[in-house]
Amino acid sequence: ALRRAGGRTVSGESAPTDIARADLVLDGIVGIGGKGGLREAAVPLADAAARSRAAVVAVDLPSGVDADTGEVRGAVVRADLTVTFGAHKPGLLIDPAREYAGAVRLVDIGLALPAEAAEAEALQHADVALLLPVPGAESDKYRRGVVGVAAGSARYPGAAVLAVAGALRGGAGAVRYVGPAGDAVIARFPETLVSDEGPKRAGRVQAWVVGPGAGDDASTVAEVLAAEVPVLIDADGLRLADPEAVRSRTAPTLMTPHAGEAAALLGVSREEVEGARLSSARELAARYGAAVLLKGSTTVVASPDGGPVRVNATGTSWLATAGSGDVLSGLAGSLLATGLSASDAGSTAAYLHGLAGRLAARGAPAGAHDVAEAIPAAWRDVRGD
Numbered sequence: 001a002l003r004r005a006g007g008r009t010v011s012g013e014s015a016p017t018d019i020a021r022a023d024l025v026l027d028g029i030v031g032i033g034g035k036g037g038l039r040e041a042a043v044p045l046a047d048a049a050a051r052s053r054a055a056v057v058a059v060d061l062p063s064g065v066d067a068d069t070g071e072v073r074g075a076v077v078r079a080d081l082t083v084t085f086g087a088h089k090p091g092l093l094i095d096p097a098r099e100y101a102g103a104v105r106l107v108d109i110g111l112a113l114p115a116e117a118a119e120a121e122a123l124q125h126a127d128v129a130l131l132l133p134v135p136g137a138e139s140d141k142y143r144r145g146v147v148g149v150a151a152g153s154a155r156y157p158g159a160a161v162l163a164v165a166g167a168l169r170g171g172a173g174a175v176r177y178v179g180p181a182g183d184a185v186i187a188r189f190p191e192t193l194v195s196d197e198g199p200k201r202a203g204r205v206q207a208w209v210v211g212p213g214a215g216d217d218a219s220t221v222a223e224v225l226a227a228e229v230p231v232l233i234d235a236d237g238l239r240l241a242d243p244e245a246v247r248s249r250t251a252p253t254l255m256t257p258h259a260g261e262a263a264a265l266l267g268v269s270r271e272e273v274e275g276a277r278l279s280s281a282r283e284l285a286a287r288y289g290a291a292v293l294l295k296g297s298t299t300v301v302a303s304p305d306g307g308p309v310r311v312n313a314t315g316t317s318w319l320a321t322a323g324s325g326d327v328l329s330g331l332a333g334s335l336l337a338t339g340l341s342a343s344d345a346g347s348t349a350a351y352l353h354g355l356a357g358r359l360a361a362r363g364a365p366a367g368a369h370d371v372a373e374a375i376p377a378a379w380r381d382v383r384g385d
Helices: 012-020 040-051 125-131 157-168 182-188 218-225 236-240 243-247 259-266 270-275 277-288 324-337 342-361 368-383
Strands: 024-027 055-059 081-085 103-107 146-150 174-178 193-195 207-210 231-233 253-255 291-294 300-302 309-311
Touching (some): 146 218, 157 182, 157 324, 207 324, 231 324, 236 259, 243 277, 259 270, 277 291, 277 309, 300 342, 324 342, 324 368
Parallel strands (some): 055 081, 081 103, 146 174, 146 207
C-alpha cells in the first residue's frame, strides 16, 4: 500500500537518518508477543524516533513493552499515540509501560471477548456509579454503616485527622475514632464519635481502618485484626500486623501499601515492585488472603480469588503529597462499612480519590485536605448530579 501510494522503503544504516527527518513515525516493530525490550538492531530506530520532531504512533502497543504485564525490560519506543485493536492490553494501562503509550485509542475489530477471561479491568464512571451507596428512606446512621478509625499518634496526629476526613466523605453514616489524637479530630470534625478506650470498647463498628500514623502501637493493630468485621490495613499497620493474624481472618481484609511497603512485605526491592505492579499486587493478595490496593503511579487492586486486577484510570501525579494516602484509607474504609466488598471498596475509593485529586489541583499544587474536600464533587461527577 505504501509503494502504491508513491512511498519507498529503506533499510540499513540510512534508516535512522530518514526517521530523523520524518513528520510521522508509525511504530510496528513488534507486536503483543514481544518480550524483553527491543532487540539490538531495532534500538537505533527507536532512538531516532525519540530524537526526531515527528509524531510517533504505535500500532497496537509501543514496541518493546510487555503487553500482558506493563513491565519494561529494555529499550522501548515512546509513542505520542497508541492505536490498539480489539481490547486494551494491560501494558497500556499499567506503569511503567503506560507512560510510553501516550494517548490510547481502541479500535473495535469484532473480537469476542468473554469478561471472565480478562486479566485486568478499568472501571469507568458508570461502573463506579452503580457501586456508590445511596441511603434508603428508612436509613439511619447505623443502617448506613459505622466506620471505626484507629489511627494517629502523638507524633502524627494529622494522619488521624486526614483519615477521618476521608471516612466522613465515604458514605457511611458515622465515623468512630479511637486513638491519641481525639482532641485534634474533634476540633476539625465535631461530628466524629470519639472514644478514649480501645477498639474492643469503642461501640458499634461495621468496618475498621487501622494504621495511618500509628507509630509503634502494635496492640491496637492486633485488637482491630481480631474484630469480626471488614478491616483496612494501611501504613504503620502493615508493618505491625502479624501476617498469620491477617491470613486467619474470616471477614474481608483490604491492604493498601505503597511500593515501598509492598516491597518490605514481599522481601524484594522497591524497584522490583514498581517494575512489576501487576504481579506484585497479585502475589501479596495470594500470600495474605486479602484484597490489595497497591498505590502508585498506577494504582491496582488485586483480589485474593485471583480474578481480574482492577486498574485505576483517574490517578494524577498531584496526589503525590503527604497525607493523601490517609485520606484514601478513610474513604475506602467508609465504603467497606456501607457493605461493599474489599475489592469494590478499594477500587471505588481509588477512582473517587483520583478524581478528587484532579479537581483539587486543577494544574496547581494541592494538599491532602484539599483532596478530601473535593471528594463530594468527585462523587457528584460520577453520578452525573
